[in-house]
Every structure is written in structure tokens, then in C-alpha cells.
Amino acid sequence: MAGVSRSTVSRVINNQPGVKPEVQQRVSKIVAETGYYPNPAARSLVNHQTGIIGLVVPLQVQSLFVDPYFPRLIQGITQACNNHDYTLSLFLFHSDEEESKLYPKILRNQLFDGIIITATQVNDILVPQLLANKVPFISVGRHENSQVSFIDVDNVAGAYTAVIHLIRLGYQRIATIAGPAKNLSAVDRLQGYLNALRDRGYPIDNELIVNGDFTEVSGYEAMQRLLPHKPEAVFVASDAMAVGALRALQNGNIAVPNQIALIGFDDFPPATIAIPPLTTIRQPIKQVGIMAVEVLLDILNDETKQPQRIILPTELVIRDSCGSTIERRRY
Amino acid sequence: MAGVSRSTVSRVINNQPGVKPEVQQRVSKIVAETGYYPNPAARSLVNHQTGIIGLVVPLQVQSLFVDPYFPRLIQGITQACNNHDYTLSLFLFHSDEEESKLYPKILRNQLFDGIIITATQVNDILVPQLLANKVPFISVGRHENSQVSFIDVDNVAGAYTAVIHLIRLGYQRIATIAGPAKNLSAVDRLQGYLNALRDRGYPIDNELIVNGDFTEVSGYEAMQRLLPHKPEAVFVASDAMAVGALRALQNGNIAVPNQIALIGFDDFPPATIAIPPLTTIRQPIKQVGIMAVEVLLDILNDETKQPQRIILPTELVIRDSCGSTIERRRY
DNA sequence: GATAGTTTTGGGAACGTTCCCAAAACTATG
DNA sequence: CATAGTTTTGGGAACGTTCCCAAAACTATC
Numbered sequence: 001m002a003g004v005s006r007s008t009v010s011r012v013i014n015n016q017p018g019v020k021p022e023v024q025q026r027v028s029k030i031v032a033e034t035g036y037y038p039n040p041a042a043r044s045l046v047n048h049q050t051g052i053i054g055l056v057v058p059l060q061v062q063s064l065f066v067d068p069y070f071p072r073l074i075q076g077i078t079q080a081c082n083n084h085d086y087t088l089s090l091f092l093f094h095s096d097e098e099e100s101k102l103y104p105k106i107l108r109n110q111l112f113d114g115i116i117i118t119a120t121q122v123n124d125i126l127v128p129q130l131l132a133n134k135v136p137f138i139s140v141g142r143h144e145n146s147q148v149s150f151i152d153v154d155n156v157a158g159a160y161t162a163v164i165h166l167i168r169l170g171y172q173r174i175a176t177i178a179g180p181a182k183n184l185s186a187v188d189r190l191q192g193y194l195n196a197l198r199d200r201g202y203p204i205d206n207e208l209i210v211n212g213d214f215t216e217v218s219g220y221e222a223m224q225r226l227l228p229h230k231p232e233a234v235f236v237a238s239d240a241m242a243v244g245a246l247r248a249l250q251n252g253n254i255a256v257p258n259q260i261a262l263i264g265f266d267d268f269p270p271a272t273i274a275i276p277p278l279t280t281i282r283q284p285i286k287q288v289g290i291m292a293v294e295v296l297l298d299i300l301n302d303e304t305k306q307p308q309r310i311i312l313p314t315e316l317v318i319r320d321s322c323g324s325t326i327e328r329r330r331y
Numbered sequence: 332m333a334g335v336s337r338s339t340v341s342r343v344i345n346n347q348p349g350v351k352p353e354v355q356q357r358v359s360k361i362v363a364e365t366g367y368y369p370n371p372a373a374r375s376l377v378n379h380q381t382g383i384i385g386l387v388v389p390l391q392v393q394s395l396f397v398d399p400y401f402p403r404l405i406q407g408i409t410q411a412c413n414n415h416d417y418t419l420s421l422f423l424f425h426s427d428e429e430e431s432k433l434y435p436k437i438l439r440n441q442l443f444d445g446i447i448i449t450a451t452q453v454n455d456i457l458v459p460q461l462l463a464n465k466v467p468f469i470s471v472g473r474h475e476n477s478q479v480s481f482i483d484v485d486n487v488a489g490a491y492t493a494v495i496h497l498i499r500l501g502y503q504r505i506a507t508i509a510g511p512a513k514n515l516s517a518v519d520r521l522q523g524y525l526n527a528l529r530d531r532g533y534p535i536d537n538e539l540i541v542n543g544d545f546t547e548v549s550g551y552e553a554m555q556r557l558l559p560h561k562p563e564a565v566f567v568a569s570d571a572m573a574v575g576a577l578r579a580l581q582n583g584n585i586a587v588p589n590q591i592a593l594i595g596f597d598d599f600p601p602a603t604i605a606i607p608p609l610t611t612i613r614q615p616i617k618q619v620g621i622m623a624v625e626v627l628l629d630i631l632n633d634e635t636k637q638p639q640r641i642i643l644p645t646e647l648v649i650r651d652s653c654g655s656t657i658e659r660r661r662y
Numbered sequence: 663g664a665t666a667g668t669t670t671t672g673g674g675a676a677c678g679t680t681c682c683c684a685a686a687a688c689t690a691t692g
Numbered sequence: 693c694a695t696a697g698t699t700t701t702g703g704g705a706a707c708g709t710t711c712c713c714a715a716a717a718c719t720a721t722c
Contacts, residue, residue: 005673011710039376041707042707042708046708065405070402071397072397082432088422089421091418094406105368111418217600220604250581251606269547275578335702341679370678370679373677374679377679378707
């Protein structure tokens with residue numbers, strides 16, 4: 001109370017109306033000079049707001065954490081958090097015990113205002129609990145339950161586009177290296193693949209569908225399993241796997257795209273220097289992170305808000321790994 | 332106060348001594364039943380402890396955030412946080428304005444008990460400020476100032492080992508693709524390279540030293556710049572760059588290791604499926620993360636503690652990208 | 663210049679803990 | 693069974709804010 005009073009200062013800090021401009025000036029000057037900063041603990045005690053958002057990566061998703069996907073998602077999330085003066089807390093689990101120990105802490109919900117959960121797992125167990133405890137949250141990855149707000153990329157449409165691209169280039173035996181069977185994005189991308197084949201009257205051959213786990217190494221192995229079945233083109237559900245697949249082909253002295261064409265999903269930077277550069281489906285990961293935060297904050301500010309269900313489009317990026325229509329026609 | 336009193340409950344919660352076993356039982360039973368959980372805000376208001384650790388990634392380092400290094404570091408950090416009942420908050424900056432806006436918030440230090448800073452940048456500006464404000468912190472990445480606690484990997488020795496390995500295999504013109512000139516790890520690895528050459532009486536040729544920025548794409552470009560100078564072997568300061576370099580060689584139809592040998596640094600998973608599999612220097616990144624937290628907590632618990640300066644060893648992992656001694660001898 | 667109305671300010675209570683000290687309840691001893 | 697000593701318990705104060713309401717200070721009107 002260097003200048004005048006106490007609760008007036010509070011008003012100035014939170015710039016509430018009804019304080020004389022002159023006083024306002026004086027107080028904010030002193031605030032600036034002393035470098036005063038309101039104590040967040042005391043604030044949150046009375047407000048019931050912490051200014052913290054939690055990012056939860058469940059155990060089943062955690063193995064994907066090393067995927068290039070996560071850093072980009074986190075960049076988006078932190079950028080939006082910074083813009084809106086929120087802090088991000090990160091929850092990763094490394095074992096079942098950790099998960100069961102920390103879930104109550106998360107559900108009790110005194111630590112943060114809202115949660116972003118990367119719930120790309122089929123039958124995620126945390127989502128229903130969050131719902132039951134009325135913890136405000138948004139899922140990165142779509143969710144069946146109509147109560148759940150989510151943001152996702154249009155995986156089905158992206159995969160569909162990829163496969164149609166291959167079909168239009170004239171390939172017949174089109175295979176796919178899918179992601180983990182329990183991963184929702186993987187399921188969706190597989191669905192897009194199936195839809196495209198069905199719509200164009202192509203047969204579906206189970207031998208041409210193999211699974212990886214989104215890692216480069218798994219893409220390598222998957223492609224080796226695929227080779228005996230003589231695919232002409234492969235839709236690979238992630239660029240990391242596509243790079244691995246490319247290496248398997250190189251190892252087997254199989255020319256891309258002349259002998260086998262490849263299309264990926266993600267558009268991560270190394271795709272541009274793959275040999276050949278990788279045609280792929282670009283997904284706006286950072287944008288997903290940014291919007292996740294913004295939608296969550298909307299929900300926090302307006303309790304009555306209906307659940308938001310947002311799906312962002314993807315984009316076909318054509319490079320060299322599928323060959324061109326012209327070349328194919330000539331062939 | 333379902334059972335008895337108030338401050339007794341407090342004692343039970345924090346299991347302080349001097350409470351009758353019988354009462355203890357009764358209270359904890361009720362606590363368990365009601366699912367009571369102490370309010371962190373109120374707690375931290377009186378304790379001046381938040382149970383939160385901040386991980387700060389300064390702007391100059393942020394471009395490296397997409398490197399596979401970070402997810403692994405974060406896994407280590409979160410694992411240790413979970414073990415010790417701490418929460419991790421993440422601070423990434425995306426512009427100068429953000430940085431200057433958030434630094435005061437961080438320095439004010441009401442938000443967390445301590446900070447882990449990834450200060451691998453030469454002349455980082457945050458470190459002196461943290462010191463001046465007496466914020467407890469630990470740097471991931473060594474630091475000159477003897478007041479600073481840090482944990483780092485022995486980059487100099489790792490690089491030294493790598494180059495000695497090349498020398499022992501009989502290579503003469505040994506080049507290096509270094510990291511960003513302002514990055515401390517990059518500087519150290521370059522130093523290790525120089526030391527090894529000097530110790531073995533090899534000439535130092537500036538044409539054989541090029542820089543990348545740790546990304547795969549930059550490794551690709553760096554190798555292209557290197558090719559005209561006819562290196563026999565290259566020490567690449569990160570596996571990501573090494574994979575890029577490998578691709579440049581493949582592009583130029585240069586056999587590895589027969590025409591040019593390559594050794595990386597990191598041992599990230601794709602190194603195993605590179606063609607040829609990459610010989611590299613393994614660094615214990617996750618361990619760094621775990622220890623960063625543990626050392627920080629030590630410091631928090633004992634104010635008088637001397638600054639800790641920890642350097643972890645690296646390990647040479649031999650695969651095929653350098654050829655073998657036997658082959659070299661035959662050659 | 664008194665009155666009513668409006669704007670601005672100040673003080674008490676509350677948020678949910680922990681800490682400290684005093685009170686109460688036990689226990690052992692003569 | 694009184695006393696001293698020890699263990700256990702309870703209540704007040706404090707942590708640093710915000711919110712609410714009442715008091716004070718202005719402003720306009722007659």
C-alpha cells in the first residue's frame with residue numbers, strides 16, 4: 001500500500017472499472033517500480049482458477065511420444081498457452097502403477113483449469129472418467145461420445161485422397177502399411193484406404209494390409225513383409241514408417257517409384273530429402289495444438305457451451321515417390 | 332471434520348509424528364472414503380512450495396525441439412517427476428517478445444519450486460538472471476560459472492572416441508559435420524574432434540569442417556558441401572544429420588563405408604536401420620532427464636548444497652558404417 | 663447549500679491449508 | 693491419589709489474494 005489502499009490495488013491489477021484514472025496511474029506506476037507480481041497460489045485459492053492447462057499422454061500413447069508428431073503438437077500448444085497467459089503442465093506415464101497413481105490427482109482437478117488429452121487410443125479409459133468427474137477437457141483425436149469436445153485431423157479423408165492419387169496414377173495392387181490396430185488415427189487412415197478401394201471397385205486383399213507402430217523401424221519391417229505379395233504401390237500411414245519402408249526397398253534394390261510407388265502421411269521435414277522425395281499427406285499438427293488450447297479456453301469461459309467437434313483438413317503434397325501421371329501413361 | 336478435529340487431520344495427511352495410531356487409522360479411513368485431497372493452492376500459500384518444476388527451453392534452443400533428443404529428455408524428466416510427486420510445467424518460446432514477456436514471470440518464481448533449463452546455448456542470457464534472482468535451477472548442458480549446477484553428457488570425450496575409432500580403422504582424411512556454432516554441445520563435439528586429430532598428429536583442415544543445425548536436412552546439405560573435398564571418413568555430430576548425410580552419399584552413389592565411412596552421435600532408433608546401420612556414440616539422454624530432476628530436488632531440499640556439476644559418459648556403438656578393422660587392413 | 667444520486671474507496675470475511683502454542687488427556691511415580 | 697511429566701489434541705493466526713458491501717467522496721440539481 002505504497003500509494004493508497006488495498007482492494008483498490010486489486011482493482012488496478014485486474015483492471016476492473018470504477019477506479020479514478022489518476023489513482024490508476026499512480027498505482028500501476030508503483031506496481032511497475034516495485035516489480036510486484038500477484039501470488040498465484042493466493043489468487044487461485046479464492047478464484048478456483050490456476051491458469052494451468054494439463055497435457056495428458058496416456059500410457060498406451062506414450063510409446064508414440066518419440067514420434068516427430070509430439071514436438072510439433074507441443075509447440076502449437078505452448079504457443080497458444082503463451083498467447084493466453086496460461087501455463088502448460090505435462091503428464092506422461094511410464095507404467096500402469098504410475099497411471100493409476102496419478103489419475104486421481106488429475107481427476108481431482110485442483111491442479112489445472114482444464115486438460116488436453118491425446119486420446120488417440122481406441123477405448124481410452126481416461127475419457128469416461130474425465131466426463132464423470134466433470135473435468136473440462138478436450139481430446140486431441142476424435143471421440144465417439146457426443147459429450148466430448150475434440151479436435152482431430154481428417155484422417156479418413158487424407159488417406160482416401162492418398163489412395164485415390166495412387167489409383168489415378170494407374171496403380172492396381174495398392175497395399176497399405178497401417179499404424180497400430182488400436183490407434184484411432186491408424187484405424188481412420190486404414191478406413192480411408194478401404195473406402196477408396198471400395199469406391200473405385202478395387203478388390204480388397206488382406207495380404208496387402210500390414211501393420212506397423214508408426215516408427216521408422218516398424219515401417220522397414222512392414223515393407224519386408226509386404227514385398228512377397230508384390231504390391232505396385234503402398235500407402236504408408238506415417239512418413240516415419242514411409243522412410244523406413246523406403247529403406248527396405250532400397251535394401252532390396254527395388255526402384256521407387258518405378259517398381260513400387262510410395263505415399264506417406266504427415267509431411268515431416270525429412271520427407272523432402274528422402275530418395276526419392278516423398279509424396280505425402282500434410283496434416284496441420286501445430287494448428288491442432290493451437291486450436292486445442294483455444295477451444296479448451298472457450299469451454300472454460302462458457303460452461304454452457306456445447307461440445308465442440310473440430311476436424312481439420314489435410315493436404316496432398318506431391319513429390320516424386322509416386323511417379324507422375326505422364327510417366328504412368330507412357331508406361 | 333467427520334472424525335474428530337482439524338489440525339489433527341493435517342498431521343495425518345502429512346504423516347507427522349505424535350498422533351495416536353487409533354486416531355490415525357480412523358482419519359485415514361475417512362480420507363480414503365471421501366476421496367479427500369488437500370487443495371494445492373492453499374497448501375502452497377502457506378508452504379511457499381508448489382510441487383511444480385519448470386522446464387525452460389529458450390528461444391535459441393527451441394528450433395532443436397523437433398530433434399528426437401527432446402522427447403527422450405522429457406520422458407526422463409517426467410518419469411523422475413512422477414516418482415517424486417512433482418508436476419512438470421513446460422516453457423517454450425516462439426519469439427523474442429514471448430521470451431521477454433515470460434522471463435519476469437519465471438524469475439519471479441512463485442510458480443514453481445525449481446527450474447530445469449536446457450541451456451545448451453553459448454552465452455545463454457537466462458542463466459545469469461536466474462542466478463541473480465536466486466531461483467533454484469539446474470542446467471541441462473554444462474556451464475562455465477561455478478555457481479551453476481549442471482548435468483551434461485561428455486560430448487568432448489564422446490567425439491574424441493568417435494574420431495579415434497576412425498583413426499584406428501586407418502582413415503586419413505577425417506572430416507566432421509558439426510552442429511550449430513553457438514550450441515555448446517556442438518562446440519564440445521567439435522573440440523573432441525580437434526583434440527583427437529591433434530593428439531594423433533593429424534593435420535587440421537578447415538575444408539573438412541562444415542556445420543549443420545542437427546537436422547536431417549542440414550546433414551544432407553552439409554555432406555554435399557563436404558564431398559568436393561574428398562573426405563575418407565566423417566564424424567557427424569548427430570545421428571539425424573548422419574542419416575541425412577547418408578542419403579546425400581547414396582544420392583551421389585558413394586558407398587558407405589567403402590568409399591566414405593560415417594560415424595554419428597546419439598544412437599537414436601533409426602540408426603539401426605540406416606543403410607548401412609550407423610556406428611555411433613550413444614548418449615544417455617533419458618538418464619540426463621532423470622538426474623536433472625533428482626539433482627534439482629536435492630538442491631531444493633538442502634539450500635546449503637554446493638553446486639553440482641555432473642558429466643555422464645557416452646558409449647561407442649559399433650555397427651557397419653565405419654567398416655571393420657579387418658576389412659580396412661585388407662584394403 | 664441541502665439533497666439525492668453517482669462514483670470511488672476501504673475494510674471485513676473468505677478461500678483451505680499449516681504452524682505454533684496452549685490446553686487436555688493420559689502415564690508414571692512417590 | 694496428588695503431582696509432575698509426557699503425549700496428544702484443538703484453536704487461533706497467518707499465508708496473499710478477491711469479493712462484497714458499506715462508507716466516503718464527489719457531482720449535479722433545485
